[in-house]
Amino acid sequence: MTNDKTKKDTKFPPAQAAKASTLVDYQPGSVVSREIIKKATGRVVLFAFDEEEGLSEHTSPFDALVQILEGEAEITIAGKPNRVGEGELILMPANQPHALRALKRFKMILTMIRS
Secondary structure, three states: OOOHHHHHHEOOOOOOOOOHHHOOOOOOOOEEEEEEEEEOOEEEEEEEEOOOOEEEEEOOOOOEEEEEEEEEEEEEEOOEEEEEEOOOEEEEOOOOOEEEEEEEEEEEEEEEEOO
16 A cells, blocks of 8 residues: 555656656757656656757755666766766766756656765
8 A cells, every 4th residue: 555645755656667768758949857756865857858958057965866768968077078878877976066968869867865
């Protein structure tokens, strides 16, 4: 049995397999996000970036792990650009400026742990 809090914190059916890349769709000229899990201790968010779209430089007080599901991104961390492709991971350390840009349209999972 699932309690109401679990339903609120999880944004897709629990105890069922799901292909991550199908849970978020591309939109022309846009960045689309879908929060999958939100808890006090962290979040998991899926993103779909259309080609040449991105997120401008910003910082986060927590480490963030990015996993590329498909496509290719340039992820700049503390001024250093990194080409990250399908199946690859990159850790964006807490309090370091980072930015993302789609070299090709891409989908990613962002996992942020707050502790």
